[in-house]
Amino acid sequence: MSRLFLILLVAFWSQDLVAQGTVVVPEPALDVGRATLRDELLRFRDTLSTIDAAAARLQRDNGSASPEALVSRAHVMSEACARSARNTPPARRSVLSADANNKARLQRQGEMLQALDRLRGVLSKCETEFQGFSRPGQGETVRGYGNDRAGRVQAALREYETVLARFLNAMGIKVSPLGAKPRPVSS
Secondary structure, three states: OHHHHHHHHHHHHOOOHHHHOOEOOOOOOOOHHHHHHHHHHHHHHHHHHHHHHHHHHHHHHOOOOOHHHHHHHHHHHHHHHHHHHHOHHHHHHHHHOOOOOOHHHHHHHHHHHHHHHHHHHHHHHHHHHHHHHOOOOOHHHHHHHHHHHHHHHHHHHHHHHHHHHHHHHHOOOOOOOOOOOOOOEOO
């Protein structure tokens, strides 16, 4: 009786039998062109995260920070937009040189180029507006208009990220979050 109980206990606590027979298949290696494309686009995407962080800090501090602190937040936002704007041309060149060898890839490549061009305009406007907000004495102007402007920039970033995800998918480039484990595939 105790042996049967032990076997049942082990069976219930062990993983599913299906999970025991799964095989983790690694992603196929990318060719040099697609690996270079992925690296360049992810490098550019990473510069955009500094804008997101700067906008979030500005929005968080809008109601409670001193005017001087808001001017400082506007300065950080302007610098982040300028940094990303400088990194747009290399990303665009990488997309242009991508091997879009079928109709779906060509369509996504065109969409990606348009998205980069739109984002470049948004980043340029962001740099200019927040540079004006970062002058001494502009704290209350930042308080009045900064949240709205930062929200618009963030909305443009979300639009770009959507197009980027579609483009990478069409190119056969899988991007997983850092630390994500591969998903098992049943055999």
